[in-house]
Amino acid sequence: MILIGFMGCGKTTIANELGRKLNKxxxxxxxxxxxxxxxxxxxxFADEGEAAFREYEYRALKxxxxxxxxxxxxxxVVTYDKSYDELKGLSGRPVFFLNAPFEDLYKRIQQDENRPLGNQDSEKVRELYNSRLDKYTSLASREVSTLQTVEKTAAEIIVYMDESNL
Incomplete structure (x- = not known):
């Protein structure tokens, strides 16, 4: 399974919870x-720029x-055509779009020095979020809210996978 979503939506945290629950x-x-x-x-980002980063990200994804x-x-990951196409071409592997209201996401990413694109003013980050929404949605097998607890979010994903025989 693949987790996508904007910065601060909880991809790493939810992935780790799913890994623990599913022993994966x-x-x-x-x-x-x-x-x-x-x-x-x-x-x-500082030495080579975002384009080079996206190519490294594509190699890591592949x-x-x-x-x-x-x-x-x-x-x-959805902003780089090669990565987007790779994810779009998947079959039999669910893609979960983890989402929360922008204001919540923005609060979560503030002061995180490992997020070069997140350390900008709110309106710039909101533009970034809005520019990615359609791509997240188009790739998603299911959208899942991360406003609930980590445990409930993971449980919702597991139930969906069970019901879908994935």
Whole structure:
């Protein structure tokens, strides 16, 4: 299963909870990217820019999709055409769009130095969020709110998978 959504929606946290409940390995693309690039995400953005970061992210996604794991993507994975097309072409692997109201997401990402695109004023971040919504929705097998507890969010995903025989 693959978790997508904007910064601060809880992809990593929910993925780890699902991994624990389902006894499955979890891979967070934001942990794979620095290993591929040989530097941190803020360093990639500073040294090479967002376009290079998205290419590293695509390589991490392609590599990780070969494994039977729970994948927590980065919030902007849908903005890079190759990554979007890779996710769109999946069959038999559910994609969950984790979402919450923008104001909640924005509060969650403030002061996080590992989010180069999140440390901007509210309106710029809102524009970013709005520009990605259609892509998240179009890829999603199901949209799940993360306003509820981590446990309830994970349980909702597990119930959906059971009911869908995934």
């Amino acid at each position: 390995e979890v891979i967070d693309l934001d942990a794979v990217i620095p290993a591929i690039a040989g530097r941190t995400i803020p360093e990639i 590599e990780t999709l070969q494994k039977d794991v729970i994948i927590a993507t980065g919030g902007g």
